[in-house]
Amino acid sequence: MNKSFRYSLSVLVALFGLGKDLSQAQKAIDVDVFDSGEIKAIPVYIEGFTGEVLSLLKFDLFVQGFEFVDKAKAQFILKGSNAGGVSGAVYDQLKREFILNKRYQGGNLRMQGHTFANNVVESITGSPGIGLSKIAFRQFHGRNTEIHVADFDGFNAKQVTRDNSISAGPDWSPDGGSLFYYSYLKNNPDIYSHNIRTGQRRIVARYSGSNISPSVSPDGRRVAMVLSKAGSPDIWVANVNGSGLRRLTTTKAAESSPCWSPDGRFICFVSRVSGRSGLYKIPANGGAMSRIKTIYASNATEPDWSPDGKAIAFTTQRGGSFDICIVEPSGGKAKVVASGEDPSWALNSRTLIFTNRSSGKRVLSVLDVPTKRVKTLPRRFQGNCSQAAWGN
């Protein structure tokens, strides 16, 4: 940006009174998930909402870095109503002015509430909210597991597979229209793509041995996966219809859990090639694999690359217990952010969904990484749940 342009912009900002908004927004956007200092939640006070909408707003905002405090201590006041539809406003106590005032029509009460929550997040932080996003996950039905989808808070859940088999490892296409997962439907773990509007399914990979852990590329055109047809579980990549199959790793050790860098150039995965499991990356078009060091975190598995490219979340294991860690994609010191396993990033690159396991139970929880605060999904499911994948 050259000088005169910046000057014009600041004049404009002054003219339209946007200055504080912008600096406020800038501050929040720059929240660093690796910040070693204490990152404080944004204190807000909420009034006027009741019941379901109040609970929804509190959950949505909590997992995006807000906390609820007394009116006197609040930086922002959220005021509104959910009688006959959601309406809401945000008052900035420092600037002494309203920065948001909206009424919502159509959809249903929950969608209106999530949309207001998104508008609150956008108006205060400048980042888009995640309130309308979806998750796909695996739910246990006795000995079998099926793929389900739901709103990110667990509400409006729908069962996607009814195969009375083991279906697992779901991942979304970037447009949200298809799920990729593997299923033992045909007595072998095979990878399927599944159009969730029409229910039509196609086999992406069905070879002798394991065909598991599909991960769709950010442009939606390719899928990385683990196949063992060459005699060892390796990372392979193919077009989403299964054509153009290419083997990327050739180790004798087991590889697992591929995920993509947001620019689509690299695939991060787990390998046992050193004798213990660790994170590696390899060019998606083929090349040499290289280690991603995770200092202080051993037995790394289940990586997920944040959409902004700044962090890789993964699981570390000590004995029988699991912790969620993050590390910079170039490798370095890993930082433990919660106890749990199998993290998946939301599009905001600050919120994670993951699995909590204890004495046979598995439940999904959501973590706000910068403030390290965790909430279990407010909507519980009959069966154990795991392997949540956050859609866009």
Next chain:
Amino acid sequence: MKFASLTLIALVVTLSIGCKHGPKNITQIPGGGSNVAGTGGLLDTTSGGTIGTGGDVVSVDGDGNIGLAGLDEFENMLMNREAFSAQTVYFGFDRSEVHPDDASKVAAVADALSQSPQNKILIEGHCDERGTEEYNRALGERRALSVRDQLVELGVSGDRIRTMSLGEDRPADPGFTEDAFQANRRGEFVLLTPKPGN
């Protein structure tokens, strides 16, 4: 540059006027009552709405070029889990090598297969639950493949052997004790025999 600044001013003025005189702060949620969509507009999330649950699988061939490498040769065979139940092999924690103590079990299976050339074998790899799910799925496959390697070394043709990992999904013992974990880290042999008349 001046031109760009002026354009920007014009744009901001337009936007700001648009805000002030637009429809009174009302945000219309797309989808109305019946077919409410989330981002992407593809999921019907209202109660009673339907989602496309998995129907029949469309076979891909021709351009899709999905080979069923080897798997079809194992279809239409009878599965016998009892025949080699005494030959189940066990693995150390997070290990995938066949223990020397179990070598005689693998040899017994190889022997039986050499005497019945019409039969084939499925090796199932299993894990205890002390590992993450997808990691265990790959570890189970690695275990089954280690057993396969031993059978091949003993002269069993590779095209008579199928492997399948069940990860931690089919524990032999559902407990959470060390004994249960040991019992679950295993490789099972399932004898495959041709169906009568085939």
